[in-house]
Amino acid sequence: MFDILISHIQNKVRLTEAEKKDLQSFFSAKNLKRKEFLLQEGEVCTHLSFVSKGLLKSYFEDEKGGENINMFAFEGWWISDFKSFISQEKAVLNIDAVEETELLIITLNDYENLMLKIPVMDRYFRILYQNSLVTKDYRLIASNSFTAEEKYLEFSKKNPEVIKRIPHNLIASFLGLAPETVSRIRKKLLLKKPTLNLNPEY
Amino acid sequence: MFDILISHIQNKVRLTEAEKKDLQSFFSAKNLKRKEFLLQEGEVCTHLSFVSKGLLKSYFEDEKGGENINMFAFEGWWISDFKSFISQEKAVLNIDAVEETELLIITLNDYENLMLKIPVMDRYFRILYQNSLVTKDYRLIASNSFTAEEKYLEFSKKNPEVIKRIPHNLIASFLGLAPETVSRIRKKLLLKKPTLNLNPEY
DNA sequence: CGTCTCGTTGAGAGTTTTCAATGTAAGTGG
DNA sequence: CCACTTACATTGAAAACTCTCAACGAGACG
Numbered sequence: 001m002f003d004i005l006i007s008h009i010q011n012k013v014r015l016t017e018a019e020k021k022d023l024q025s026f027f028s029a030k031n032l033k034r035k036e037f038l039l040q041e042g043e044v045c046t047h048l049s050f051v052s053k054g055l056l057k058s059y060f061e062d063e064k065g066g067e068n069i070n071m072f073a074f075e076g077w078w079i080s081d082f083k084s085f086i087s088q089e090k091a092v093l094n095i096d097a098v099e100e101t102e103l104l105i106i107t108l109n110d111y112e113n114l115m116l117k118i119p120v121m122d123r124y125f126r127i128l129y130q131n132s133l134v135t136k137d138y139r140l141i142a143s144n145s146f147t148a149e150e151k152y153l154e155f156s157k158k159n160p161e162v163i164k165r166i167p168h169n170l171i172a173s174f175l176g177l178a179p180e181t182v183s184r185i186r187k188k189l190l191l192k193k194p195t196l197n198l199n200p201e202y
Numbered sequence: 203m204f205d206i207l208i209s210h211i212q213n214k215v216r217l218t219e220a221e222k223k224d225l226q227s228f229f230s231a232k233n234l235k236r237k238e239f240l241l242q243e244g245e246v247c248t249h250l251s252f253v254s255k256g257l258l259k260s261y262f263e264d265e266k267g268g269e270n271i272n273m274f275a276f277e278g279w280w281i282s283d284f285k286s287f288i289s290q291e292k293a294v295l296n297i298d299a300v301e302e303t304e305l306l307i308i309t310l311n312d313y314e315n316l317m318l319k320i321p322v323m324d325r326y327f328r329i330l331y332q333n334s335l336v337t338k339d340y341r342l343i344a345s346n347s348f349t350a351e352e353k354y355l356e357f358s359k360k361n362p363e364v365i366k367r368i369p370h371n372l373i374a375s376f377l378g379l380a381p382e383t384v385s386r387i388r389k390k391l392l393l394k395k396p397t398l399n400l401n402p403e404y
Numbered sequence: 405c406g407t408c409t410c411g412t413t414g415a416g417a418g419t420t421t422t423c424a425a426t427g428t429a430a431g432t433g434g
Numbered sequence: 435c436c437a438c439t440t441a442c443a444t445t446g447a448a449a450a451c452t453c454t455c456a457a458c459g460a461g462a463c464g
Contacts, residue, residue: 060343068347070339083336115325122325123317129331134285136338137272141262143345144378145270148420167442176346178421183444350452369410380453385412405464412459421450432439 001029004052005104008076012127013120023121026114027104032056032097038079039095045084047105051077054101057170058093069173072098072166078128098166143176151175152185203231206254207306210278214329215322225323228316229306234258234299240281241297247286249307253279256303259372260295271375274300274368280330300368345378353377354387 002024009015015023032038032054039045041061049056056073058081070093073079084091085108106114115121142151155175156163163171172182204226211217217225234240234256241247243263251258258275260283272295275281286293287310308316317323344353357377358365365373374384 060347062347066347068343070343082332082339086332086336115328119321119325122328123321126317126324126328126331129328129335130284130288133331133334133338134288136335136342137284140338140342140345141270141272143342145262145264145268169442179443180422180445181420184420187444371410381411382413382454383452386452389412407463409462410460413457415455417452417454419450419452422448424447425445427444428442430439430441432437434435434437 001052001102001104002027004076005050008050009121009124013124015118015120019118019120022118023114026110027106030103030105032101032103034097034100037094037096038103039081039084039091039093041092041094042090043084044088045081045091045093046088047107048078048080048085048111049073049106050104051075051079052102052104054097054103055099055165056095056101057098057174058095059173060093067094067173068176069170072162072170072174098170148175148177148181149185149188151177152182153189203254203304203306204229206278207252210252211323211326215326217320217322221320221322224320225316228312229308232305232307234303234305236299236302239296239298240305241283241286241293241295243294243296244292246290247283247293247295248290249309250280250282250287250313251275251308252306253277253281254304254306256299256305257301257367258297258303259300259376260297261375262295269296269375270378271372274364274372274376300372350377350379350383351387351390353379354384355391 005027006015006020006023009023027050030038030049038049038056039058051073053075055075056079057069058071058073058079059067059069062068071079079095081091081093081095083089084093088108115125142154146154152171152175155171168182168186169179172179175182207229208217208222208225211225229252232240232251240251240258241260253275255277257277258281259271260273260275260281261269261271264270273281281297283293283295283297285291286295290310317327344356348356354373354377357373370384370388371381374381377384
């Protein structure tokens with residue numbers, strides 16, 4: 001459980017044994033069942049969470065009650081309503097578990113103290129956020145310039161595993177499309193470029 | 203010139219006098235005239251740039267030659283094609299000057315050495331990127347869930363000064379809308395909610 | 405004065421959404 | 435294990451939104 005966290009951190013920076021020990025004391029464990037909320041709109045986002053197992057989605061709920069998915073968080077990802085977490089103001093996002101999930105969570109105070117105590121964690125998060133910005137930037141371009149078909153194609157090309165794991169209505173929401181639109185695009189793509197049948201039965 | 207950089211950094215972290223001195227040695231100055239390129243698609247983004255004066259835009263050029271503006275960079279902002287800068291691969295973005303611009307630029311090597319030499323700069327960028335993520339996340343939500351009118355309204359509410367400084371066709375591109383659409387929205391808004399005339403002439 | 409940039413307007417085309425109905429698979433409780 | 439409910443996907447038709455194309459006007463700049 002902590003191993004995953006440690007290994008993800010060590011992927012970017014080097015930790016001493018003492019620091020690894022230290023690190024653990026800042027986090028608590030939390031489990032969520034399917035559909036259970038980590039955060040609801042209007043609450044303050046008290047924790048930043050590291051996903052050690054499972055899958056979450058964060059989403060914005062519009063006036064009509066529609067879910068607009070903002071991001072998914074898989075094993076090894078961090079998630080929160082960042083704005084709410086940093087400012088300790090009310091959250092606008094909801095976060096819930098798509099699959100049964102195990103988290104390591106840290107409060108804002110501990111997050112800050114963690115970095116004061118283990119300065120290399122500033123570096124870790126700097127690199128993490130830096131990479132994250134690249135991704136968000138690309139998504140923003142796609143969202144503003146691509147057609148529905150391009151959005152879906154691009155997504156499925158970049159995230160083939162995700163397509164298998166997450167229902168298409170959620171993927172549609174993530175891409176800012178209606179589920180019907182995605183369904184029609186998939187149909188069109190299947191007709192155009194039929195799947196290679198690697199295990200023909202004849 | 204450096205003052206602005208230093209002051210922006212000190213806004214987030216504390217620097218010693220020695221560090222301030224040190225810092226300067228990592229940067230060079232660069233000026234751009236209106237429409238001059240800082241980076242063109244296909245080149246490698248060799249520098250991360252701090253805007254000490256002026257205004258830039260970064261954009262993605264689609265097949266039809268349309269500019270899809272990704273971000274603006276005002277005084278005190280950093281800009282680059284981050285993906286290209288970090289990986290030193292070819293850039294997909296173009297960056298050019300909207301107004302006459304003064305930059306402080308740093309290479310990837312120096313960027314990395316800077317943080318090794320002045321570790322608190324890891325912290326500075328961590329906080330900078332953290333804030334940036336909040337903004338991008340919000341833009342992503344808006345881009346995926348808002349109507350054209352909501353996008354424009356929201357933008358003009360949050361960035362009243364920007365509206366004055368940047369032509370509407372660029373704002374349209376930034377919002378992922380056609381300039382005609384923005385023009386029509388503005389007309390509609392003017393009719394609906396006429397501007398308060400604070401200086402009546404009668 | 406001519407050119408270029410920016411903004412506006414209209415009409416038609418195209419894309420995507422919405423609404424409603426239906427089908428299918430999967431999970432739950434008796 | 436079956437019956438029932440819920441979640442997910444598909445399809446069609448109409449509506450809504452936004453874009454494209456084309457033309458025109460105004461202002462800035464050299």
